[in-house]
Amino acid sequence: MLISYRFNNFCSFYGDSEFSMCASGGKVLRRFPDNYTKTDNGYSLLKTAVMVGENAGGKSNFIKSLRFLKSLFKNNEQVKAFYPYLNSAALKEKEETTQTFEIVFRADNSRVYKYDLKIDVSGISREALSVAEKKRSRPKQVLEIERIEDGRGYETVGEKVKAGAKKLPAARQGSMGLFVTKLALLGDEDAEAVVNWMNHRLCTESITPDMESDEVRLEEDMKILKDERYLEIFRMVDYSICAIEVDEEKPYSKTLIIRKNKNGTEYVRELQMDSAGVKEFFAWAVQIFRVVYQDKVVFADEMDRVLNPVLSDRVIAYINGKRHHGQFIFSTHNVLHLDLQTYMKEQIYFVTKEPETLLSEIYSLADFPEVRYQTAKVYEFYMKGILGGTAFEQT
Numbered sequence: 001m002l003i004s005y006r007f008n009n010f011c012s013f014y015g016d017s018e019f020s021m022c023a024s025g026g027k028v029l030r031r032f033p034d035n036y037t038k039t040d041n042g043y044s045l046l047k048t049a050v051m052v053g054e055n056a057g058g059k060s061n062f063i064k065s066l067r068f069l070k071s072l073f074k075n076n077e078q079v080k081a082f083y084p085y086l087n088s089a090a091l092k093e094k095e096e097t098t099q100t101f102e103i104v105f106r107a108d109n110s111r112v113y114k115y116d117l118k119i120d121v122s123g124i125s126r127e128a129l130s131v132a133e134k135k136r137s138r139p140k141q142v143l144e145i146e147r148i149e150d151g152r153g154y155e156t157v158g159e160k161v162k163a164g165a166k167k168l169p170a171a172r173q174g175s176m177g178l179f180v181t182k183l184a185l186l187g188d189e190d191a192e193a194v195v196n197w198m199n200h201r202l203c204t205e206s207i208t209p210d211m212e213s214d215e216v217r218l219e220e221d222m223k224i225l226k227d228e229r230y231l232e233i234f235r236m237v238d239y240s241i242c243a244i245e246v247d248e249e250k251p252y253s254k255t256l257i258i259r260k261n262k263n264g265t266e267y268v269r270e271l272q273m274d275s276a277g278v279k280e281f282f283a284w285a286v287q288i289f290r291v292v293y294q295d296k297v298v299f300a301d302e303m304d305r306v307l308n309p310v311l312s313d314r315v316i317a318y319i320n321g322k323r324h325h326g327q328f329i330f331s332t333h334n335v336l337h338l339d340l341q342t343y344m345k346e347q348i349y350f351v352t353k354e355p356e357t358l359l360s361e362i363y364s365l366a367d368f369p370e371v372r373y374q375t376a377k378v379y380e381f382y383m384k385g386i387l388g389g390t391a392f393e394q395t
Contacts, residue, residue: 001037001045001325002202002297003104003112009087010068010099011061012353012360019062019362021046021327024346031373032344034320039106042135046347047319051331051362052338053351058360059331062351063299067204069101069117074199076177080123089359098125105297106325107193108201114139115180115194123147124154127179131190142190145179154179203290203298207283218251224289225251233288236314237281242266252283281311291319291326300330309334316342338365338378345371348378350387 004020007013023029023036023044036044053059064085072079081099083091090097098120106112111131118126126146130139144157154176183191205217224230225246235241240259247254253272260266271279284303290296307315312334319328331351338348348365365371368387371378381387 001106002327003043003045003106005066006102007065008100009090009097010065010085011087012058013061014087014089014359017362019349021049024344028344035344035347037325040110041112041133043106047327048316049329049347049349050337050343051349051351052335057351057353059351060301061360062362063204063301066299070198070202070204072178073181073195076181079119079177081119081121089357096120105197107197109193111193113194123176129180129194143180143183201297203287203296206301221286222251224286229293230285230289233318234282234285236311236318237278288315288319288328291328292322292324295325297327303330303332312337340373340378
């Protein structure tokens with residue numbers, strides 16, 4: 001499960017931007033017993049979170065930063081910062097602009113890992129990995145690598161780094177993938193756990209029309225579509241749906257949707273002939289399945305294209321009502337999610353863009369102590385611009 005994520009200098013985000021899935025404490029936990037999962041190493045981690053903000057505010061860039069970080073693990077290719085992803089304000093300040101990514105998560109082996117990466121347009125500047133057994137236990141350094149100043153290679157830092165890390169060869173910048181992936185290939189169990197979580201637990205992929213052309217992804221999706229539990233999720237979009245017949249070759253267009261009316265009469269229609277909302281939710285129901293039954297951490301962009309307020313409530317209630325170690329984080333323009341009857345303050349994030357600098361910022365409703373559960377009208381505060389995240393006019 002994701003614990004926290006921090007990054008900087010990515011697209012419209014300049015300074016350090018932080019995101020946390022740690023729940024509140026005390027009375028709030030008792031008020032929302034279904035909204036979080038208590039882990040065996042001392043964490044109370046949220047099952048869901050929502051990001052609200054205006055168009056072009058930076059919500060997609062936030063998810064894109066995670067997608068970029070994951071791609072470095074997935075492809076194991078040369079690592080460097082790409083100019084289109086570098087923040088323009090940072091580039092103006094100095095030529096050698098760096099991007100940093102820090103992600104903390106609980107892996108499948110129940111250990112907690114903190115992975116740090118610092119890169120520039122030349123490659124990796126610093127890479128580090130530490131592990132802890134419990135929330136309050138002292139972390140152990142697994143890997144810490146820094147680039148040598150003359151640029152000829154890399155060196156390990158600190159005496160506590162594992163011997164396996166010291167066997168990693170120094171290499172000329174420009175041909176270097178992540179060191180943690182190489183350490184995993186050498187058989188280090190902690191590095192393997194990190195690479196596995198990044199590649200198989202973290203899901204940042206967008207729903208696209210060409211999903212059926214991705215054979216690997218299609219094979220994984222087919223297993224879910226044929227699971228009877230999937231239908232339970234998909235039916236939330238329309239309870240007249242009683243069955244589906246999945247097409248083996250083109251499931252996202254040729255699958256048959258079977259409905260029954262109150263009189264028991266059946267109606268059969270190909271998915272591609274159904275409504276746009278049903279077609280899109282057919283794909284997003286796969287992602288919800290991954291959260292609840294495969295313990296995936298899913299980031300979903302622009303979910304309000306599919307989820308109306310009623311369907312949104314059904315999905316959140318479904319995820320919260322199940323016991324699992326998955327997480328569902330989605331961005332939306334739907335201000336009806338600003339509801340402290342459904343969410344903890346820690347579950348509501350705002351993404352806003354400063355009118356003077358056009359820089360994005362992400363922050364939690366928990367940063368506003370004056371907002372109280374009993375009396376606050378969060379929707380009104382937001383619409384008046386008090387909480388940020390609303391569009392501004394150029395003057």
